Amino acid sequence: MRVMAGNRAEANLAEFQRRLLHWFRVSRRDLPWRRTRDAYRVWISEVMLQQTRTAAVLPYYRRFLRAFPSLRALARARGERVLGAWAGLGYYSRARNLQRAARIIVREHRGRFPAALDAALELPGVGEYTARAVLSIAYGAPFAVLDGNVARVVARREAIEGDLRAPARWKKLQAIADRWLAREAPGDWNQAMMELGATLCTPRQPRCGECPVRAGCRAFRLGLADRLPERRARLAPVRLRIAAAVLVDVGGRTLLVRSSSPSSGRLGDADGGLGPIFSRMWHFPAVSANGDSRAELERFLASKFAIRGARWRELAKLRHTVTFREITIEPWLVLVESLPPGTGRAVALERVPRMAVSNASRKIAVAALAARREPFPSTMQGCTCGC
Ligand code: SF4
Numbered sequence: 318m319r320v321m322a323g324n325r326a327e328a329n330l331a332e333f334q335r336r337l338l339h340w341f342r343v344s345r346r347d348l349p350w351r352r353t354r355d356a357y358r359v360w361i362s363e364v365m366l367q368q369t370r371t372a373a374v375l376p377y378y379r380r381f382l383r384a385f386p387s388l389r390a391l392a393r394a395r396g397e398r399v400l401g402a403w404a405g406l407g408y409y410s411r412a413r414n415l416q417r418a419a420r421i422i423v424r425e426h427r428g429r430f431p432a433a434l435d436a437a438l439e440l441p442g443v444g445e446y447t448a449r450a451v452l453s454i455a456y457g458a459p460f461a462v463l464d465g466n467v468a469r470v471v472a473r474r475e476a477i478e479g480d481l482r483a484p485a486r487w488k489k490l491q492a493i494a495d496r497w498l499a500r501e502a503p504g505d506w507n508q509a510m511m512e513l514g515a516t517l518c519t520p521r522q523p524r525c526g527e528c529p530v531r532a533g534c535r536a537f538r539l540g541l542a543d544r545l546p547e548r549r550a551r552l553a554p555v556r557l558r559i560a561a562a563v564l565v566d567v568g569g570r571t572l573l574v575r576s577s578s579p580s581s582g583r584l585g586d587a588d589g590g591l592g593p594i595f596s597r598m599w600h601f602p603a604v605s606a607n608g609d610s611r612a613e614l615e616r617f618l619a620s621k622f623a624i625r626g627a628r629w630r631e632l633a634k635l636r637h638t639v640t641f642r643e644i645t646i647e648p649w650l651v652l653v654e655s656l657p658p659g660t661g662r663a664v665a666l667e668r669v670p671r672m673a674v675s676n677a678s679r680k681i682a683v684a685a686l687a688a689r690r691e692p693f694p695s696t697m698q699g700c701t702c703g704c
Pocket of ligand 1: 470473474517518519523524525528529530531534535536537542
């Protein structure tokens with residue numbers, strides 16, 4: 318009896334694999350990273366797709382590979398150039414880690430993405446998911462991936478309840494994904510599972526009627542597809558106000574600052590302690606504001622940069638979101654005779670939107686450039702220089 322049940326389970330699994338692979342091969346979306354098995358290109362796509370929608374990734378993927386067509390080109394490039402090519406995609410640690418990893422690969426793996434799982438996992442920014450995705454797609458290695466899309470498909474097919482990200486449950490989901498892996502085509506299989514989760518077995522309103530593998534799906538049979546997986550309790554967002562100063566001297570140059578160490582993030586640091594909000598890239602001097610943003614910014618500029626007697630203009634507020642933080646940025650255009658020396662980087666304000674800066678800094682620069690083109694009123698708002 319047990320042998321028969323085992324045979325039936327194997328036959329069901331084989332049928333599931335056959336149907337899903339067939340569906341993927343005839344109806345997959347045509348994406349540029351699916352036209353290659355080159356490990357470098359697969360790796361770039363997998364890193365870009367982390368926490369970013371496919372449609373948003375497409376232009377960045379093409380541009381990035383035009384700028385850095387090979388792993389060696391990426392390893393050789395200046396860090397600022399890499400961040401510039403990444404600018405707008407967010408989560409800049411991904412770009413920094415990509416380049417650090419590329420340099421390690423050139424140094425220690427002769428420029429080839431390592432084929433062994435443990436060696437891949439030692440690279441900065443390469444976790445279980447990325448390593449398994451690259452190795453299975455580029456090298457056909459027998460590793461099943463587990464990301465949010467795959468976890469949802471597994472949980473629904475097996476009618477698994479509870480928080481999928483709970484460590485024990487995630488481990489169980491990975492074990493099931495490993496068992497289901499089609500060993501003759503691991504790369505296609507992983508992409509088929511992800512494609513199913515991204516296009517039909519979606520978080521809301523799964524399209525079970527079109528699903529090629531609904532036979533054998535417990536959630537479908539039990540009418541639970543809409544209810545699984547259970548929604549995670551959302552953390553209440555943290556609201557922050559930030560006052561930022563676009564200092565501009567008579568030559569049209571502005572001052573950018575940056576956290577000197579990755580652990581910097583305390584108020585009172587040279588950059589106002591807001592490095593993480595600005596993705597640890599060059600940004601305008603800023604402080605966290607609790608009351609009168611102008612007064613707090615003035616105090617900050619006076620104490621950190623000895624700036625007094627400047628001409629101020631308020632710019633439109635900006636909204637910005639970084640993970641669980643909802644940030645309101647209150648930018649000010651501050652005209653000064655000269656920029657404080659030795660406190661950061663002086664660059665032409667016009668250049669800032671084209672530099673490797675975060676989206677928040679870019680938006681502030683664009684607002685400041687627009688405001689600068691308008692004449693300051695003869696009686697300056699809040700001017701303290703006696704003009
Ligand atoms: Fe997902 Fe529905 Fe397909 Fe089951 S039948 S795998 S719930 S889309």
